[in-house]
Amino acid sequence: MNEIILMAHVVFGVGCLLAAVWLFVDVLNASEANLLRIRRVSWAAAGFMWVAFVIAGYWYVVSYHADKAIILHGPWPFAHSFFMETKEHLVIMLLLMTTYLPIAAANNLAINRDARRLVLWLTAGIALLALLVEGHGAIIATGVKLGLLAKPH
Amino acid sequence: MDSIPLSKYTVSFGLSLALCSVVNALIVVVKEKSPAVQAAMQKMTGHHWVTHSAIVIGLFLLCGWSFALPNGGQGLRITANRLIGIVTAGVLAGGVIIMGFYLIAD
Numbered sequence: 001m002n003e004i005i006l007m008a009h010v011v012f013g014v015g016c017l018l019a020a021v022w023l024f025v026d027v028l029n030a031s032e033a034n035l036l037r038i039r040r041v042s043w044a045a046a047g048f049m050w051v052a053f054v055i056a057g058y059w060y061v062v063s064y065h066a067d068k069a070i071i072l073h074g075p076w077p078f079a080h081s082f083f084m085e086t087k088e089h090l091v092i093m094l095l096l097m098t099t100y101l102p103i104a105a106a107n108n109l110a111i112n113r114d115a116r117r118l119v120l121w122l123t124a125g126i127a128l129l130a131l132l133v134e135g136h137g138a139i140i141a142t143g144v145k146l147g148l149l150a151k152p153h
Numbered sequence: 154m155d156s157i158p159l160s161k162y163t164v165s166f167g168l169s170l171a172l173c174s175v176v177n178a179l180i181v182v183v184k185e186k187s188p189a190v191q192a193a194m195q196k197m198t199g200h201h202w203v204t205h206s207a208i209v210i211g212l213f214l215l216c217g218w219s220f221a222l223p224n225g226g227q228g229l230r231i232t233a234n235r236l237i238g239i240v241t242a243g244v245l246a247g248g249v250i251i252m253g254f255y256l257i258a259d
Contacts, residue, residue: 061200085255089181092206093174093247096213100170103162112157114233118167121237125244 005059010137012052016098017130019045023105024123030109030116042105042119045126049098053091060088070147071140079143087136094129097122159236161228165220166213167236168229171243173213178250180205185254 019041026038064084071080104122107115159167184191184201194201221228231239 057203057206061203082255086252088202089177089205089251090248092177092209093244095206096170096173096177096209097244099213100166103160103166107160107163108157112159114156115159115163118159118163118233118237118240121241125241129244129248 002063009052009056012048015048016045020123020126027116027119032110035110039105042102046098046102049095053095067144071143074147074150076143076146079140083136083139087133090133097126159233161221165228166217167240168220169213169216171239172216173209174243174247177209178247181251182254
């Protein structure tokens with residue numbers, strides 16, 4: 001069950017990342033024809049992020065302490081002391097950015113150039129930050145793996 | 154051609170996002186530097202990170218609604234360029250403080 005929870009937060013996180021990239025491209029070509037789709041995808045990005053946040057939060061609070069001990073006794077303690085510590089706080093910012101996305105996308109992006117620029121900045125920021133925390137996740141997972149490999153048999 | 158103004162909630166929640174990104178980072182510094190603060194946050198919900206998240210999310214919603222109230226309910230008025238600048242600066246500052254803190258200070 002733990003592995004499913006762990007993988008689910010990655011899946012929804014990647015879903016949010018893909019939705020942000022989709023939005024960036026769609027907003028570059030915003031018109032009356034794709035306005036509804038832009039708004040729906042912006043809600044989807046926020047939804048994916050909220051689900052990822054809740055699942056990851058549950059796992060972090062309930063199960064992470066075991067992985068943390070393995071990482072800190074392994075060869076990559078920085079996988080916790082830097083990467084996990086920063087990730088757990090950067091995702092709060094990412095959650096706020098994705099929550100703001102449907103609000104910004106509710107403007108008429110087909111005719112409002114300023115709103116379009118705002119959503120482009122926002123989606124680019126979300127995509128970059130999501131990519132960064134996904135990378136952090138990979139380093140944390142490697143920290144656990146190396147910690148387990150380093151254990152005396 | 155005159156530019157079309159952004160909706161009042163776009164402005165208010167944008168400002169709230171910038172503010173809360175910085176507040177999020179400052180809470181990190183305070184709770185990591187003060188064991189008493191971290192213990193109090195731990196006590197409130199059972200885990201300091203849950204309390205931290207709840208404070209930042211609650212503040213984001215509160216500020217977003219509050220910033221929409223001035224000017225007879227029309228919200229704060231700023232240009233789109235200014236809003237984009239403030240949001241970008243707030244998010245970048247928040248990220249740099251968090252990463253810088255764990256890289257150097259902690």
